[in-house]
Amino acid sequence: MNQDDVKDAAARVNAYVNQKYVLPNYVEILMAKFLYLLNITITITNSGSTAGINLITVNNPNKPVGSSINGKLSKSTYLALAKNVTNLIKTNKQASNYAKSPIRNMQFQTLVSEFSKLVESVSQNKNLPNSVTINVKSNDPINSGGINEGSSSQTTVLNDQYNVESLTQYLKATKNCQVTNSVIRSLATSITRNCNTDREKASAIYNWMQKNVDYSFYYDTRKGAVGTYNAKTGNCVDQAHLSIAFYRAGGLAARYVHGQCKFSSGNVYGHVLV
Numbered sequence: 001m002n003q004d005d006v007k008d009a010a011a012r013v014n015a016y017v018n019q020k021y022v023l024p025n026y027v028e029i030l031m032a033k034f035l036y037l038l039n040i041t042i043t044i045t046n047s048g049s050t051a052g053i054n055l056i057t058v059n060n061p062n063k064p065v066g067s068s069i070n071g072k073l074s075k076s077t078y079l080a081l082a083k084n085v086t087n088l089i090k091t092n093k094q095a096s097n098y099a100k101s102p103i104r105n106m107q108f109q110t111l112v113s114e115f116s117k118l119v120e121s122v123s124q125n126k127n128l129p130n131s132v133t134i135n136v137k138s139n140d141p142i143n144s145g146g147i148n149e150g151s152s153s154q155t156t157v158l159n160d161q162y163n164v165e166s167l168t169q170y171l172k173a174t175k176n177c178q179v180t181n182s183v184i185r186s187l188a189t190s191i192t193r194n195c196n197t198d199r200e201k202a203s204a205i206y207n208w209m210q211k212n213v214d215y216s217f218y219y220d221t222r223k224g225a226v227g228t229y230n231a232k233t234g235n236c237v238d239q240a241h242l243s244i245a246f247y248r249a250g251g252l253a254a255r256y257v258h259g260q261c262k263f264s265s266g267n268v269y270g271h272v273l274v
Contacts (some may be wrong), residue, residue: 002052019118042078118132173245177225183229213242216234
């Protein structure tokens with residue numbers, strides 16, 4: 001992975017936090033791994049290197065906790081903090097619940113949020129800032145936000161009206177929509193690699209489905225997203241599972257809709273679409 005990928009992800013995390021005041025559930029990878037990438041990017045940016053970053057396995061923290069913080073970290077201090085967090089992650093293969101800093105214990109979510117700001121600032125100003133001011137309470141929304149890459153399953157209600165609620169539920173994995181499956185995530189990234197906008201991403205995924213997955217008639221669901229991908233065929237329900245898994249893995253909120261379709265034969269069948 002290169003530094004530009006991390007900077008782009010940092011910008012998207014900051015935009016999400018500024019709008020929702022919590023971390024997104026994922027940025028195509030686990031938040032713990034993203035924190036590792038942020039730390040490495042900060043360190044090598046300071047050194048002037050343009051080297052790529054090797055991915056490692058990193059698990060999310062068990063139960064993030066931290067203190068209310070209102071203070072300033074100098075550049076040398078936050079660089080040391082990033083280095084310490086990186087070493088802990090490499091040793092434990094897991095992100096810590098908090099990191100010790102001169103201005104009290106910094107909770108995992110705050111680390112991700114503040115280090116994302118640092119990385120994004122490099123894109124805007126070409127350099128790391130001389131200091132960073134942090135003002136966050138332990139019970140602020142940012143410290144209660146998601147960290148589990150949307151891995152918890154939930155039931156999607158067909159035809160549920162969108163009432164300007166959080167789109168997070170439309171990015172999560174469900175029983176038959178295996179968003180966190182490594183093959184699904186990898187292919188979604190590959191399909192949308194050259195896309196610059198959400199519309200281009202959506203079109204690329206739609207076109208891939210049209211070219212690579214055939215329709216077969218049967219009732220209800222049999223395969224889920226992964227099974228439909230493996231078989232390269234499925235009815236409307238299973239194709240919807242796979243399409244939505246790709247969309248969500250690509251960061252596009254997507255949901256199921258159920259309708260009734262009357263065919264020229266006069267027969268009426270239920271139909272699931274995206």
